[in-house]
Amino acid sequence: MPKRRTVRTPHPLFHGATGLALLVAGLFWLLPDASVDAQDPTPEPAPPAGSTVVDSIIEIPLSPTGERSLIPIAVPDLRNLGDSDPRGYVDEISARTRNALDMAGYFRVISPDAFFFDPDADGMTAATINFENWYNVGAQAVVKMGFRVATNQVRLDYRLFNVDAGEEVELDWRPVTVGLDEVAAETFRFINAIIAYYTGQPGVFGSRIAYAAPSSGGGKQIYTMQMDGGGISAVTSNRSLNILPAWGPGGDVMYTSYVNFNPDLYIGRNNARRLSTRPGLNVGAQLNPAGDTIAFTMTRDGQAEIYLMDIDGQNLRRLTNHPAEDVSPSWSPDGRRIAFVSDRAGGPQIHVMNADGSGQRRVTFAGRYNTTPAWSPTGDVIAFTGRDSRNRFDIFTVDPETSYIERLTQDQGQSQSPTWSPDGRWIAFTSTRDGGGARLYIMTRDGAYQRVVNPDVVGVESPRWEPRVPSSAR
Amino acid sequence: MGTPRPLLRTLTPIATVPPMTVARPLWLLLLLIPLAACGPKAPTDALDNARNAVDGAADSSRCAEAEFRAAESLLRQAEEAYENRDFARARQLAEAAEVQAARARRVAEENLEDCERVESATFDTVDDADDDHDRGWAIDDASLDRYTxxxxxxxxxxxxxxxxxxxxxxxxxxxxxxxxxxxxxxxxxxxxxxxxxxxxxxxxxxxxxxxxxxxxxxxxxxxxxxxxxxxxxxxxxxxxxxxxxxxxxx
The missing domain is CATH 3.30.1330.60 (OmpA-like domain)
Incomplete structure (x- = not known):
């Protein structure tokens, strides 16, 4: 039974800009700044580029956490404004929108079961919405979403309303007509705009995470999944081993495949193109931020060394030259440095070097087995997998300048292979915490808020987050 | 330039069960022999069971090549051991062959759909490898003693x-x-x-x-x-x- 509350009219103070400003102040007061760690002796990192220009009204910390108070938001079902729904948008898009807003870390999505009235009695404009109803289910914001299918196009009319103010919120998103296949992607752009309104920086929903997983038909295949856990798509479909995906030029996936009986580097669906096929390992590719150079590992010279090549596979340059194993290159966001793993000190440890191979130095000095470095998009830390003294694998970050280490996961199964969201707010990783194999999880960059991405996908390995959000087709 | 059939054959162990799944039990069996060597009787029943099992799994040779060949190999070794009057070893090998044959049938069933799809489609792309990429991995039937x-x-x-x-x-x-x-x-x-x-x-x-x-x-x-x-x-x-x-x- 929906709970019926005493009907209250919004306080007259809560109107227009004053109301919003008070709301801002209230939120700011309520929300502890989770990014400040009492034990952290290093200065607060500079916010990511672009975030200082806050064009939203509400200013809240960039790092979402599960511990502060969340904005209660109501998302009634997607409404069919026409008469056909050939793809079942009502169910799919309603569920994915609620799930994504819940996942975003800033909102408490109010269960539709709590709606004691018919949401469809509302119109799509401020004048035709009964805000008292939404106020009485505890919503501060309500999302109204409608669609109309006409031949092969869909008109999407999505809006966000401030309940207290009784007004539509102006978003960096406008109603649009898209193709039948673009509805989910466009919905994510709308959600990203909602996140931008509340935080000053758009969300990254719609970006994909590539990973390797065993396939039911044998072998191990490369897949991509959208950040919300939906939109799973196979990159490879052979019966061989396909491992270590990464994002290449043009949003194509690079990976290592044994399909030709050597761990060779490929790019594109179904082993479309070979990038490097020297005898021995051709693994661990990562595209530089400028998008013109690939760092990767080969063993053609007798042990694993890190090389660069152009994106067409030409112009090979060797960066490391050491009898130890050097693997897992990860570019700094300015493209001037590369983090990597080397066991030149005994066990594997995180090192950094300049992009021309000079200035190689060790960064991690704690633990005996530190691997899979991932340089944050904000540049200030490198996330990695460390094996602690109890032989458990967990996710840590290290400051490459001070070697200061912070732990992000603990006592939740084996957590491995961190990868950053394009905006640096999130880290995706694999963990065995829910049993039965490794699943994909995301957490905020301070580790305060962690959740599974898709509980149904098991056996996930080597996730890599797409470095940018696909831009609008418009 | 490889041909599609040998490619499938060599790919199978990579994609499903590594060859040493067979070799390891065999290797362990070798260690167990001295323990079981005291007066065993002729294991004709075990050999018959193994022959029946391997015959019955013959259909799986296409979609679980490595598993089936391993069962055949175990049976052949069991027969050799029998002829050499090493009955304890023969019985163990025969029993291993029977288990392996059952495994081959199971893997073949699990793989059937994918294996048919792969045979018809994927190997076209695999097989277009130029000569310098064919590293001569095709394994012919004569190399089945890879388990040695x-x-x-x-x-x-x-x-x-x-x-x-x-x-x-x-x-x-x-x-x-x-x-x-x-x-x-x-x-x-x-x-x-x-x-x-x-x-x-x-x-x-x-x-x-x-x-x-x-x-x-x-x-x-x-x-x-x-x-x-x-x-x-x-x-x-x-x-x-x-x-x-x-x-x-x-």
Missing amino acids: LGPVHFAFDSYAIEEEARAILDQHAQWLEDNADRRVIIQGHTDDRGSSEYNLALGERRARAVRTYLDRLGIAEERMTIISFGMEMPVGTHDENRRVDFVLRQ
Whole structure:
């Protein structure tokens, strides 16, 4: 039974800009700044580029956490404004929108079961919405979403309303007509705009995470999944081993495949193109931020060394030259440095070097087995997998300048292979915490808020987050 | 240039069950023989069961090639042991053959759909490899005694060849010397803990260490190819997984 509350009219103070400003102040007061760690002796990192220009009204910390108070938001079902729904948008898009807003870390999505009235009695404009109803289910914001299918196009009319103010919120998103296949992607752009309104920086929903997983038909295949856990798509479909995906030029996936009986580097669906096929390992590719150079590992010279090549596979340059194993290159966001793993000190440890191979130095000095470095998009830390003294694998970050280490996961199964969201707010990783194999999880960059991405996908390995959000087709 | 059939055949063990799933129990069986050697009777029943099981699994030879060939190989060895009146060994091999035949049927059933799809589609793309990419991996039927050379094992994060591994490698070197027409693929593996990429490097280092060791014992380097599978093909416990396997070819 929906709970019926005493009907209250919004306080007259809560109107227009004053109301919003008070709301801002209230939120700011309520929300502890989770990014400040009492034990952290290093200065607060500079916010990511672009975030200082806050064009939203509400200013809240960039790092979402599960511990502060969340904005209660109501998302009634997607409404069919026409008469056909050939793809079942009502169910799919309603569920994915609620799930994504819940996942975003800033909102408490109010269960539709709590709606004691018919949401469809509302119109799509401020004048035709009964805000008292939404106020009485505890919503501060309500999302109204409608669609109309006409031949092969869909008109999407999505809006966000401030309940207290009784007004539509102006978003960096406008109603649009898209193709039948673009509805989910466009919905994510709308959600990203909602996140931008509340935080000053758009969300990254719609970006994909590539990973390797065993396939039911044998072998191990490369897949991509959208950040919300939906939109799973196979990159490879052979019966061989396909491992270590990464994002290449043009949003194509690079990976290592044994399909030709050597761990060779490929790019594109179904082993479309070979990038490097020297005898021995051709693994661990990562595209530089400028998008013109690939760092990767080969063993053609007798042990694993890190090389660069152009994106067409030409112009090979060797960066490391050491009898130890050097693997897992990860570019700094300015493209001037590369983090990597080397066991030149005994066990594997995180090192950094300049992009021309000079200035190689060790960064991690704690633990005996530190691997899979991932340089944050904000540049200030490198996330990695460390094996602690109890032989458990967990996710840590290290400051490459001070070697200061912070732990992000603990006592939740084996957590491995961190990868950053394009905006640096999130880290995706694999963990065995829910049993039965490794699943994909995301957490905020301070580790305060962690959740599974898709509980149904098991056996996930080597996730890599797409470095940018696909831009609008418009 | 390889042909599609041999490619499928060689791909199967990579994608499903590594060859040493067979070799390991066999190797363990060898250790058990002295314990079971006291007065066993002729295992005709076990042999009959094994023959029936292998015959019954013949259909699985297409979609579970490696598993079926392994069952056949075990049966053949069981028959040889029987003829040599080594009844204890014959019984154990026959029982292993029966288990392996059942396994082949199960794998074939699991793989059927994918295997048919792959045969019709994917191998077109695999098979377009130019000559310099065909590394001559096609294994013909004559190489089915690839199960002859057992694995050697390693310590965690180590590629040092220990005393026990040396003894095994010395025997392998002798066998390779006696069978000078055979070439060997040395497959490096790690346990499934840690980083995939680092483990690939470690697996290759193990394979290279074994090749160097055999080279010093006089086996020509041209006869030995190395490949690392890192943590991708576990066969059992961590201790069993940290290994180098040997696959023979002509």
